[in-house]
Amino acid sequence: MAIASFADKGADLELVGITKRFPGFTAIEELDLSIPAGSFFALLGPSGCGKTTTLRLVAGLEEPTAGQILIGGKDVTATKPFQRPVNTVFQSYALFPHMTILENVAFGLRRRKMSDPVAKAHEALALVELDHLAARRPAQLSGGQQQRVALARAIVNRPALLLLDEPLGALDLKLRRQMQLELKTIQTEVGLTFLHVTHDQEEAMTMADTVAVMNKGRIEQMGAPEELYELPRTAFVANFLGQSNLFSGSVTASTADAITVDVAGVPIIVPRTRAKRHAGEVAIGVRPEKVSLLTEAPQPVAGRNVLGPGRVTDVSFSGVSTQYLVEVPGVGELIVFAQNMVFGPVVHVGAEVWVSWNADHGFGLDDDASAVPRFPADASTESIAIQRRIALEEELEQA
Amino acid sequence: MAFTAFSSQAVVEQAPRKRSFIALVLLLPGILYLVLFFLAPLISLVITSFQQPVLDGDVGEYTAGFQWQNYTDAMGEYWPLVLRAFGFAIIATVLALIISYPIAYFIGVKARRWPLLQSLLLTLVIAPFFISFLLRTLAWKQIMSDEGPIVQFLKTVAILPSDGHLTGTTFSVIFGLTYNFIPFMTLPLYATLERLDLRYIEAGADLYASPFTVFRKVTIPLSMPGIVSGTLLTFIPAAGDYINASRDFLGSSSTAMVGNAIEANFLVLQNYPIAAALSIVLMAVILIIVGIYVRRSGTEDLI
Ligand SMILES: Nc1ncnc2c1ncn2[C@@H]1O[C@H](COP(=O)(O)OP(=O)(O)O)[C@@H](O)[C@H]1O
Numbered sequence: 001m002a003i004a005s006f007a008d009k010g011a012d013l014e015l016v017g018i019t020k021r022f023p024g025f026t027a028i029e030e031l032d033l034s035i036p037a038g039s040f041f042a043l044l045g046p047s048g049c050g051k052t053t054t055l056r057l058v059a060g061l062e063e064p065t066a067g068q069i070l071i072g073g074k075d076v077t078a079t080k081p082f083q084r085p086v087n088t089v090f091q092s093y094a095l096f097p098h099m100t101i102l103e104n105v106a107f108g109l110r111r112r113k114m115s116d117p118v119a120k121a122h123e124a125l126a127l128v129e130l131d132h133l134a135a136r137r138p139a140q141l142s143g144g145q146q147q148r149v150a151l152a153r154a155i156v157n158r159p160a161l162l163l164l165d166e167p168l169g170a171l172d173l174k175l176r177r178q179m180q181l182e183l184k185t186i187q188t189e190v191g192l193t194f195l196h197v198t199h200d201q202e203e204a205m206t207m208a209d210t211v212a213v214m215n216k217g218r219i220e221q222m223g224a225p226e227e228l229y230e231l232p233r234t235a236f237v238a239n240f241l242g243q244s245n246l247f248s249g250s251v252t253a254s255t256a257d258a259i260t261v262d263v264a265g266v267p268i269i270v271p272r273t274r275a276k277r278h279a280g281e282v283a284i285g286v287r288p289e290k291v292s293l294l295t296e297a298p299q300p301v302a303g304r305n306v307l308g309p310g311r312v313t314d315v316s317f318s319g320v321s322t323q324y325l326v327e328v329p330g331v332g333e334l335i336v337f338a339q340n341m342v343f344g345p346v347v348h349v350g351a352e353v354w355v356s357w358n359a360d361h362g363f364g365l366d367d368d369a370s371a372v373p374r375f376p377a378d379a380s381t382e383s384i385a386i387q388r389r390i391a392l393e394e395e396l397e398q399a
Numbered sequence: 400m401a402f403t404a405f406s407s408q409a410v411v412e413q414a415p416r417k418r419s420f421i422a423l424v425l426l427l428p429g430i431l432y433l434v435l436f437f438l439a440p441l442i443s444l445v446i447t448s449f450q451q452p453v454l455d456g457d458v459g460e461y462t463a464g465f466q467w468q469n470y471t472d473a474m475g476e477y478w479p480l481v482l483r484a485f486g487f488a489i490i491a492t493v494l495a496l497i498i499s500y501p502i503a504y505f506i507g508v509k510a511r512r513w514p515l516l517q518s519l520l521l522t523l524v525i526a527p528f529f530i531s532f533l534l535r536t537l538a539w540k541q542i543m544s545d546e547g548p549i550v551q552f553l554k555t556v557a558i559l560p561s562d563g564h565l566t567g568t569t570f571s572v573i574f575g576l577t578y579n580f581i582p583f584m585t586l587p588l589y590a591t592l593e594r595l596d597l598r599y600i601e602a603g604a605d606l607y608a609s610p611f612t613v614f615r616k617v618t619i620p621l622s623m624p625g626i627v628s629g630t631l632l633t634f635i636p637a638a639g640d641y642i643n644a645s646r647d648f649l650g651s652s653s654t655a656m657v658g659n660a661i662e663a664n665f666l667v668l669q670n671y672p673i674a675a676a677l678s679i680v681l682m683a684v685i686l687i688i689v690g691i692y693v694r695r696s697g698t699e700d701l702i
């Protein structure tokens with residue numbers, strides 16, 4: 001598929017000290033980012049955190065207030081958008097309304113005087129399964145179809161760096177799954193560099209080699225998806241990427257390989273290597289699926305943390321697993337995910353339970369303890385929805 | 400429609416009839432207006448154009464007939480004026496477009512961030528309308544007169560020969576037409592450009608199109624509705640205009656347009672059938688040109 005005149009491989013992208021200020025508003029602050037050539041990089045963050053602005057800066061549609069942008073080692077900060085080896089899949093699609101779908105897709109090829117633009121455009125449209133609509137106008141397509149055309153229009157150019165601004169947001173689950181795989185295939189096949197912006201943590205984690213979590217114009221943490229999930233460094237990451245049980249307390253003991261934190265009078269052990277701060281007031285946490293529920297007070301065992309007794313305040317069954325909310329006096333509400341090994345939930349609302357987890361699974365945050373909410377937010381409908389979706393997706397994959 | 404979908408069958412059947420009756424009532428004033436002020440004069444004009452002179456009658460006395468030779472006579476005598484009218488109108492329209500587009504683009508796109516500046520500039524575009532069309536045209540005659548500073552200057556730098564004039568030339572007539580119709584071009588252009596979605600321009604730039612190519616391939620096609628209405632609003636009145644080309648204003652006998660011939664035949668020569676025939680020819684040619692133009696510009700599915 002790759003043609004000699006296309007970029008034969010991805011280019012690396014480097015942002016050095018990028019700041020972007022709009023009148024009276026700083027959208028991006030001192031952003032340093034380095035994306036190796038050929039990688040699939042996801043920029044993950046809530047709406048309004050500056051993701052689109054970052055992409056626009058890279059595409060050249062916005063000028064940075066300070067800092068430098070390097071693509072493939074070349075400083076492009078001062079070059080115009082049309083001179084950059086970059087294509088964007090716009091969040092708003094921005095398909096030309098006066099052209100057919102085919103002409104939209106062939107637009108970039110024609111500008112670069114590629115041979116056989118029509119055939120290549122058809123090929124790209126076939127890739128997104130829309131070749132049968134090639135003669136239509138964008139206004140005659142549904143939102144999801146337009147989004148796929150926008151994808152085809154960018155991918156057909158095989159740019160060294162492809163910027164994707166929430167490119168799958170308007171697609172239904174099945175199609176999104178399919179397009180995720182398609183994107184991943186294209187990316188690995190041609191070795192292009194993808195910078196994928198999304199607010200969907202799951203999409204970021206399943207697709208990307210590296211995920212950067214962005215918040216209020218800054219990168220909070222960056223790393224491989226598993227690493228980010230297992231070892232979040234800030235409360236924001238811990239809660240934006242999945243859910244977490246967070247506690248705060250002061251460090252009472254510190255050994256060569258663990259620290260002990262006093263959480264409402266209970267000593268909680270966190271491995272030293274998994275904790276960012278080792279003294280004073282600290283914030284620590286554990287993922288809900290690492291926690292197990294016990295109906296009887298456990299014997300103290302070295303290497304296990306125990307909180308309790310507490311009361312189950314909510315049970316929500318979601319097929320694969322069940323989510324329990326446990327209110328522990330003095331500590332707050334904890335979330336526990338339990339696999340459904342037997343039929344139905346094992347305990348019911350009102351039951352007295354203890355929670356326990358392997359001390360190795362805890363993590364210590366870099367945040368100021370005072371900045372961390374003492375108790376995790378209550379189980380939102382969103383988390384239940386996420387659970388449902390995970391279950392659905394697993395079903396889909398098996399089908 | 401959405402409402403009828405939920406109602407019972409009987410209502411569904413009644414609704415259209417009722418609606419068409421109301422629609423008719425609402426349309427009535429418009430239809431009456433058209434019949435009274437467009438259709439009736441048009442028919443009268445057509446009848447006049449076929450009238451024949453009364454035998455042994457006075458000058459200006461005509462009677463009903465079917466003298467189609469009026470058309471051949473009129474064209475035989477005035478075809479150069481018809482050609483000149485369309486030539487001038489086309490040139491003036493193109494010039495007005497070239498001058499107005501940057502103005503409209505600046506006001507509608509570049510000045511978007513400053514609404515106050517936008518309104519101020521729009522007011523400036525309309526400002527000439529506050530003064531009578533005739534006065535403004537006369538003022539230009541003064542400015543371009545032989546004793547005026549412009550002619551003096553042009554003579555000094557030898558662009559104009561020492562016995563040259565500006566008034567009464569093709570130049571001054573086209574200048575006047577262009578000047579007078581620029582607001583008619585600028586306003587519709589502004590209306591489209593003001594709504595132009597800049598994200599398309601960004602998408603064009605992202606897809607390797609230089610600013611000039613983006614302008615050609617994206618901006619111009621997307622502003623086509625404004626271009627079409629602006630050119631029509633300029634071309635149609637310009638083709639029939641008789642003020643600018645008149646000897647009393649910026650023209651001379653060598654720059655007369657078909658409008659001047661119609662005026663002369665109606666008001667001076669009292670040759671009503673010839674004047675009517677010329678008017679109908681003018682109207683027919685405009686209709687044909689406009690029809691072809693709207694078709695070719697492919698704006699049917701943009702509007
Ligand atoms: N042209 C602009 N002028 C002022 N503020 C802007 C502009 N563009 C974006 N912003 C602000 O910058 C912040 C980041 O926006 P954006 O990058 O679009 O966020 P997102 O992460 O949702 O894509 C938002 O708070 C937005 O209001």
Ligand SMILES: [Mg+2]
Pocket residue numbers: 048051052053091165
């Ligand atoms: Mg965005």
